[in-house]
Amino acid sequence: xxxLFYILLLVFIMLLRAEAQNPGWIVPDDQKGKICLVKFxxxxxxxxxxxxxxxxxxxxxxxxxxxxxAIQPSPGDLSEPKAGTQKDGELFYRITTGKVPMPEFxxxxxxxxxxxxxxxxxxxxxGYVQPDPEKMAASMGKRIRLSMTYDTARKxxxxxAVELTKEGPVAAKGAEIIVFVQRYFGNMQLxxxxxxxxxxxxxxxxPQDFPGDKTGKVIxxxxxxxxxxxxxxxxxxxxxxxxxxxxxxxxxxxxxMWSTREKAPVWMILTYTLAVIIVWYFIxxxxxxxxxxxxxxxxxxx
Amino acid sequence: xxxxxxxxxxHIRLNKGxxxxxxxxxxxxLACLYAYVQQLRYGxxxxxxxxxxxxxxxxxxxxxxxxxxxxGMLISAVLxxxxxxxxxxITRIAETIAVAFAAVAGLVIVMDMGRPERLAYVFLYARFQxxxxxxxxxxxxxxxxxxxxxxxPMIPDMAVLYKRFGNLPGWLKPVYKVLSLxxxxxxxxxxxxxxxxxxxxxxxxxxALSIHTVTSWLFALTVRPGWDSTIFGPYFVSGAxxxxxxxxxIAMFFFRKNYKLQDxxxxxxxNNMGKVLVLVAFVYLYFNINEYLVPGYKLKxxxxxxxxxxxxxxxxxxxxxxxxxxLLIPIxxxxxxxxxxxxxxxxxxxxxxxxxxxxxxxxxxxxLAHPFLPIQHVPDNFRVYTPTLTEIAITLLSFxxxxxxxxxxxxxxxxxxxxxxxxxxxxxxxxSNES
Numbered sequence: 001x002x003x004l005f006y007i008l009l010l011v012f013i014m015l016l017r018a019e020a021q022n023p024g025w026i027v028p029d030d031q032k033g034k035i036c037l038v039k040f041x042x043x044x045x046x047x048x049x050x051x052x053x054x055x056x057x058x059x060x061x062x063x064x065x066x067x068x069x070a071i072q073p074s075p076g077d078l079s080e081p082k083a084g085t086q087k088d089g090e091l092f093y094r095i096t097t098g099k100v101p102m103p104e105f106x107x108x109x110x111x112x113x114x115x116x117x118x119x120x121x122x123x124x125x126x127g128y129v130q131p132d133p134e135k136m137a138a139s140m141g142k143r144i145r146l147s148m149t150y151d152t153a154r155k156x157x158x159x160x161a162v163e164l165t166k167e168g169p170v171a172a173k174g175a176e177i178i179v180f181v182q183r184y185f186g187n188m189q190l191x192x193x194x195x196x197x198x199x200x201x202x203x204x205x206x207p208q209d210f211p212g213d214k215t216g217k218v219i220x221x222x223x224x225x226x227x228x229x230x231x232x233x234x235x236x237x238x239x240x241x242x243x244x245x246x247x248x249x250x251x252x253x254x255x256x257m258w259s260t261r262e263k264a265p266v267w268m269i270l271t272y273t274l275a276v277i278i279v280w281y282f283i284x285x286x287x288x289x290x291x292x293x294x295x296x297x298x299x300x301x302x
Numbered sequence: 303x304x305x306x307x308x309x310x311x312x313h314i315r316l317n318k319g320x321x322x323x324x325x326x327x328x329x330x331x332l333a334c335l336y337a338y339v340q341q342l343r344y345g346x347x348x349x350x351x352x353x354x355x356x357x358x359x360x361x362x363x364x365x366x367x368x369x370x371x372x373x374g375m376l377i378s379a380v381l382x383x384x385x386x387x388x389x390x391x392i393t394r395i396a397e398t399i400a401v402a403f404a405a406v407a408g409l410v411i412v413m414d415m416g417r418p419e420r421l422a423y424v425f426l427y428a429r430f431q432x433x434x435x436x437x438x439x440x441x442x443x444x445x446x447x448x449x450x451x452x453x454x455p456m457i458p459d460m461a462v463l464y465k466r467f468g469n470l471p472g473w474l475k476p477v478y479k480v481l482s483l484x485x486x487x488x489x490x491x492x493x494x495x496x497x498x499x500x501x502x503x504x505x506x507x508x509x510a511l512s513i514h515t516v517t518s519w520l521f522a523l524t525v526r527p528g529w530d531s532t533i534f535g536p537y538f539v540s541g542a543x544x545x546x547x548x549x550x551x552i553a554m555f556f557f558r559k560n561y562k563l564q565d566x567x568x569x570x571x572x573n574n575m576g577k578v579l580v581l582v583a584f585v586y587l588y589f590n591i592n593e594y595l596v597p598g599y600k601l602k603x604x605x606x607x608x609x610x611x612x613x614x615x616x617x618x619x620x621x622x623x624x625x626x627x628x629l630l631i632p633i634x635x636x637x638x639x640x641x642x643x644x645x646x647x648x649x650x651x652x653x654x655x656x657x658x659x660x661x662x663x664x665x666x667x668x669x670l671a672h673p674f675l676p677i678q679h680v681p682d683n684f685r686v687y688t689p690t691l692t693e694i695a696i697t698l699l700s701f702x703x704x705x706x707x708x709x710x711x712x713x714x715x716x717x718x719x720x721x722x723x724x725x726x727x728x729x730x731x732x733x734s735n736e737s
Contacts, residue, residue, distance in 0.1 A: 071353075072681055100679045257431050264430040272430050272439075279443055282505055286450060286498040290457075293491045294484045 027093045034089035037133045037143075040119035048120030051113055059102065063124045071101060079124035088131065091118050107180065107187040110221075110235045144172055146236040148222050156203040159222045161196045161234070171200030175224050179204045182219035182237075193225045212243020303729045304466070310716045310723065311467050313561040314474070320713055327709070331702045337695035338413065346416040349693035352684040354677055355670040359689045359697045360414035362663040366545065367407035367700065368441065368517045369538065369658065373546025374400025374448050375510030379503045381578075388574055390726070391566050391718045395553050397452040398717075399546065402707035404445040404513075408438075410700050433519045440512040447506045452711075453481075454495055454502070458721035461485035462731045474714060487732055514538045521665070527597070527604040528612075528669035537589040543582035544629075545658035548651035551575050553708070555648040557717050566718050569643060576642030579651070583633045590625065607672050616686075617668050620660055628657020 038044075052063075056078075061067035063079035076082060083091065095114050098104030105114060122128050143164040151158050157179055161172040175196045180187035194202045212218045223235040255263045341348050351358040377396035381389045412418050428435040461482035463470055470478065485491055515535035522534035531537070554575065558567040594612075597605040612621045632650045635641045641650065667687055677685055689697075724731045 070347075072684065073679075259431075261427070261429040261431075268430045272436070276439060276443075279505060279509065282501055283443070283446055283450070286501060289494050290454065290483065290498055293457075293494055296484070296486075296488050296490050 025094065025099050027090045031093040032087050032089040034092055035131045035133060036088060036115040036118070038115075039133060040115075040122065040130055044116040044119045045123055047113070048116035048118070051109065051117050052120050055105065055109065056117070063121065075102065078121050081125075083121065084125035084128065088118060091121070107221075108185075110237060112235075142172075144175060144224055144234040145169070146177075146222055146224065146234050148220060148236050148238050148240075150206065150240050150242050151203070154203070155206050155208065157190075157206050157220065157222075159196070159202045159204070159236070161200045161202070161224065171198070172196060173198055173200060175200075175202075176226065177202040177222055178225045179220065179222045181210075182221065187221060190220075206242060208244075210243045211246040212241070214245055214247050216241045216243045216245040218243040303724055303731065303733065306724050306727075306729070307463065307467050307720060309563070309565065310718050310720050311463055312469070314463075314467075314714055314716070315469060315471055319560075320709075324706075324709065327702055327706050331699065331706070334695045334699035334702060337692045338699060340692055341413075341696060342418070348690060349696070350683070350688045350690045351693075352687070353680070354673060354684055355667060355687040357414075357666050357670060358687055359663070359693050360410060362659070362666045363697050363700060364407055364410040364414070365517055365538075365662040365666065366659050367403045367410055367704070368513055369542035369545045369662070370549050371400045371403035371407060371444070371448070371546070372510050372514055372539065372542035373550055374451065375506045376543050376546065376578075376582075377550065378451055379506050379510075383503055387726075388571060390722055392550065392554065392571060392575070394452065394455065394717060394719055395557065395712075396546075396550050397448055398708055398711045399549050399553060400448040401445065401452055401711070402704045404441060404448055405707060406700050406703045408441055408445070409703065413696055413700065433516055433523055436516045437513075437520060440509060440516050444506070444509045444513045447502055447509055451499070451502050451506060454499055455719050455722065456715055457481070457483055457485050457495060458487070458492075458731065459716050459719060461487075462721055462724075463716070465732065477714075487730075511535075511539060514542050521669075526669050526674075527602075527608040527672065528665070531593060533589060533592055537586075537593055540582060540586040540589050541658065541661065544579065544586045545655060547575060547579040547582055548654040548658065551579065551651040552648055552655065555644055557712065558644070561717060563718060566723070572644045572647050573639070573642045576636050576647045579647075579654070580633060580636045583629060583636075583654070587629055587633065590629070604672070604674060608668060611668050611672065612664065616671075617664060621664055624657045624661050624664060628654055628661065 052060075059069045059071070059075040060078050061069070061075075063077060066077045068075045068077055092114060094102075095105050095109070095117065097106065109117065122130070145162045145164055147160045147162070149158050149160075150156075159177045159179065161175040161177065162169045163172040173196055176193045177196060178193045179190040181190055182188075191204050194204065196202045210218065217239050218241075219237065219239050221235060221237045252259050252263065255265050257265065257268075349358065349360070351360075374397045377389055378393045382393060412421060415421065424434065424438060428438075460478040461484075464475060464478040464482055515538065518534040518538035521529035522531055524530065551572065554567050554571065557563055594609065598609050601609075611617055632654050635650055636647070641647065671685075671687065721731045
C-alpha cells in the first residue's frame, strides 16, 4: 500500500514537472514531427555556432556555461536536458515562433539557418540521434525550391518556384510567394503575397526610389507562404544592386547628444570643462590660502 | 567670555549618553550592514526593484538626501549674504546637516548599484552628455564646498577652545591644535578667512542650485509622464528647502534641549525658521499646483493614467496624506505665531520631513510603474513594487550613517560658532573676563 502511494506520488510529481515545462508555450502536434531534411554536417554545426553566438548567446549564454541572462521567464541553458529531450520539430517551432521576450526568428534566420543552429545545439545533447531524413522525407509535404531574379525591362522582381519531385524539378503553380527586404533587424514585406503562375513565376513591382546601401545593394528574400503546411518552407535570399545608392552618415557618425563621449557636442564639452575648472580653481585657491594661514605666527599687538 | 565658551562647549566630552547613543547607532548600523552584505552577495534581486520599477527606495532616498543637504546653502549663503543677523547661530547646524546628507547621498547611489566594484566606470566611461556625470560632479563639488563652509568658521573656535577651554578632552587637543592652523586672531588671518568665506558663499549658490536641478534632470530629461516637465528644477529646489528647513528645525530643537543652548537658540530663532519654512512651503505648493494642474488640464493619455494612479489609484492614500498632511495643513498651522514656538514647530517639522521623504517616493515610483509600452508576460512582482525588508534595512543604513556623522560633528565641535558669538557681543575671544 505504502509502495503504491510512493509510486503514485512519483508519477504525480513527474506529471507536474512535465506540465511545468514551458507552460503556455505549446507546440502544435503537427509541428513536432518536423525534421531537418539533410544530415547534420560539421559545416552546418560550425555555421550554427556562429549564428548562435550572434543571435542567441545574449540571452541563452554559452551552452553548458549556464551563463544565460537573468530575465523572466528564464531562457535557460539550451545544452540542458530541458531542451535536449525535446524533438527537433519542437525546438524548430520554438525558434521559429519565439515567445516574448524571445524574438521570433521566422524572418531573421532562414529555415536552413535555424536547422544549423539546432545541429549546433544537438552536439551538447547526449544520446541524441538524428532522425533519418531519407526515411522521413516520404511523409513530408512538397519540396519547393525558390530562385529570384530582377527583370530590368519590366522593373519587376521575379520569383520562380520549382517543385522537386521524384521525376525531377517541375514548375510549381499556385504557391503563394512573399517578398521581403532586409532591414537592420527583421524584414519588411514588399507587397501583398502573390501566387505563382502556370510557369511557376510570381512578379513583384520594384519601387524605383527604394534606398539601397552605398552601392545601391539591397538584400531581398522570398518565401512560400504556406499556413497549411502542405509544402515545406522554402526561402531564398539574394543581394541585388537595384536600389538607389544612399550615403547617409550613420547616426553616430556626427557629434551629437546621443553619441559616444568622443563625439559629444563641442559646446557641451566646453561648458562642462569650463564650469569644473572655474569652480575648482576657487576651491583649491581657498584651501591653499587657508593652509597658508599657519605661517602667520606673530601675535597681534594690541 | 568664559561663560560663552563654557555654554557653547560644555557638551564636548565623552559622557554616558553619548556612548549609549553611539552604541545604539553602531548596533543598528551593523544590523543594517548585514542587509547590505546580503545584497552584495546575492545581487540586487534581494531588493524589491525589478526591470520596470528599477528605481525604488534607494533612488527616492537619494533624492531626499540631496534635497535635505541643500539647506546649508539657503541658510548660510542666501540668508547670510542678505545680512540677516539671526541666522548666525544656526549656520553651523545647517552646514552640518548639509555635509552629512551630501556625503551619504553619494553612498546611497553606490547602494543602488548591482556591481559597486565597477563604480570607477562611471568616471572611466563618463560621457559629457550624461546627466549622471553632471550629478556626480556637482554633488562632489557641493560636498567639498559645504565641508569648507563648515570648517572655516570653526578654525577660530578651535584655536580659542584649545587655549581657553579647560575641559577639552585630552585626545581632542591635538586634533584641535592641527585644525586650528595657528589662528591667533591676526588681522591677516581673519582677512583670509573672511575673503574665503565670501567666495565660498557665492560659489555655493550655483553649486547647490545645480545639484538639485541636475538631480531633477535625471528625471526630467526623459519623456515619461510625471517627469517630462520643464519646471522640475525649481520644483525640486523649492521642495528641497522645505525638507531641509524642517530638518534644521528638528536639529535646533534637539541641540537646544540636550546641549542647554536656550540662551543662544531662542524662541526668536524658531519663530524665524518657522517663517522661512512657511515661505518655502508656499513656493513649493505653488510648484505642486503647476506640476499637477497643467498636465491634469490637458490630460494627455499617459499623463491621465499617471495622475489617476496618483490621485485615486494605487498611490492615492500616500499622495493625499503627503499633499494635505505634509504641506497644506502645516502651512496653515504655521501661519499662527503660537505654532512657531519651539515644540509645536518641531512636531510640525517632523511631519513635514516624513512627508517630504514620501513625496520623493511618489515622484520616483509611480512613473516607472507606467511605461509607455504595456508591461506584458512578467511575474506579478515586476508590475507592483513592494520594497523588501533587506531593501528597507539598507535604506535605514543610510539614515544611520547621516545620524552618526551629525552626532560626531556636533558632539566634538561647538554647535554654535563661539568666536562669532563673542565678537557679536564685543568681546575679545582670546582675552578673559572683560565683562
